[in-house]
Amino acid sequence: MNPFAGRVALVTGGASGIGAALGAALVAAGARVLLADIDHAGACDHAGVLAHSGSGSGTASAVSLDVTDRAAFAEVVANVVQEQGRLDYLFNNAGIAVIGNTLDMAPSDWDRLLDVNLRGVVHGIEAAYPVMVAQPEQAGFRGHIVNTASLAGLVPVPGFTGYAMTKHAVVGLSVSLREEARRYGVRVSAVCPSVIGTPMADTAQVLGHEELLVDRTGRPSWLPNANYCARKALAGVRRNKALIPVTASAHIGWRLYRLWPGLLRPVTRRLARELAPVPEQH
Numbered sequence: 522m523n524p525f526a527g528r529v530a531l532v533t534g535g536a537s538g539i540g541a542a543l544g545a546a547l548v549a550a551g552a553r554v555l556l557a558d559i560d561h562a563g564a565c566d567h568a569g570v571l572a573h574s575g576s577g578s579g580t581a582s583a584v585s586l587d588v589t590d591r592a593a594f595a596e597v598v599a600n601v602v603q604e605q606g607r608l609d610y611l612f613n614n615a616g617i618a619v620i621g622n623t624l625d626m627a628p629s630d631w632d633r634l635l636d637v638n639l640r641g642v643v644h645g646i647e648a649a650y651p652v653m654v655a656q657p658e659q660a661g662f663r664g665h666i667v668n669t670a671s672l673a674g675l676v677p678v679p680g681f682t683g684y685a686m687t688k689h690a691v692v693g694l695s696v697s698l699r700e701e702a703r704r705y706g707v708r709v710s711a712v713c714p715s716v717i718g719t720p721m722a723d724t725a726q727v728l729g730h731e732e733l734l735v736d737r738t739g740r741p742s743w744l745p746n747a748n749y750c751a752r753k754a755l756a757g758v759r760r761n762k763a764l765i766p767v768t769a770s771a772h773i774g775w776r777l778y779r780l781w782p783g784l785l786r787p788v789t790r791r792l793a794r795e796l797a798p799v800p801e802q803h
């Protein structure tokens with residue numbers, strides 16, 4: 522059975538990367554998709570492409586949304602419910618990355634990470650969860666909240682410390698809310714990809730030694746792409762998995778860290794050396 526056909530799905534960060542691929546896969550599966558992004562032009566372009574792609578029976582439209590704006594998120598969800606009658610899936614996917622030595626983090630860097638990666642998810646839940654709890658059940662299903670966390674939400678990732686902080690919080694939020702929400706027929710999952718080839722590699726904020734840390738000359742072709750990530754994420758959503766690691770390295774890294782955390786130490790030491798080099802002033 523296709524659980525997405527005819528369903529209403531809101532995807533934040535839907536203009537680019539994993540969010541854009543989730544939108545495409547959901548439309549192909551017959552969902553009515555709203556791509557919500559701070560990059561409104563990008564979301565409109567992508568919705569236009571999906572509308573004319575002829576893949577699947579779903580529909581796509583776009584809305585401007587800054588997930589850090591609690592009132593705006595509430596308004597978007599209220600409009601979806603008014604226009605579509607319900608909201609079946611919320612993909613809290615918008616996110617940003619900051620890379621480098623924690624000694625180089627400015628207060629505004631912490632705030633930005635918390636505002637987009639964590640509060641953005643909280644705002645989505647505040648707006649959508651009560652709606653899902655209150656809407657009529659359809660075949661044992663009231664709604665599904667899918668939060669894009671990261672492998673960095675399951676294991677330590679030096680050089681991504683602030684980012685990992687927000688993603689660990691998203692994992693904790695997801696697995697805890699999942700247990701509360703179960704009794705209402707609302708599902709909650711967290712998607713945990715390792716590195717995926719998306720524009721995030723180009724837009725990530727780099728602290729300090731930009732040239733040492735990031736090669737922006739292109740994404741390695743061997744990296745799994747956003748379409749692969751979306752396919753794996755939706756397979757996990759279909760099976761109502763609590764945590765959905767995406768890629769073999771995410772599965773292996775997560776399991777190794779749970780069973781023998783010390784085995785990951787050579788990797789985390791190398792990451793600390795490469796991604797969090799000692800700042801010049803220290």
Ligand SMILES: NC(=O)c1ccc[n+]([C@@H]2O[C@H](COP(=O)([O-])OP(=O)(O)OC[C@H]3O[C@@H](n4cnc5c(N)ncnc54)[C@H](O)[C@@H]3O)[C@@H](O)[C@H]2O)c1
Pocket residue numbers: 533534535536537538539540557558559560563586587588589614615616617637641669670671672713714715716717718719720721722724747
């Ligand atoms: N690319 C990876 O390697 C990777 C790995 C693990 C997890 N993730 C997570 O996947 C999610 C998507 O990342 P991506 O790689 O597709 O990145 P991306 O940069 O391609 O897409 C992110 C999208 O979020 C939007 N966005 C940023 N701030 C926003 C805001 N305040 N309000 C609304 N939209 C906003 C951007 O405009 C963009 O369209 C993020 O949560 C990211 O942390 C990415």
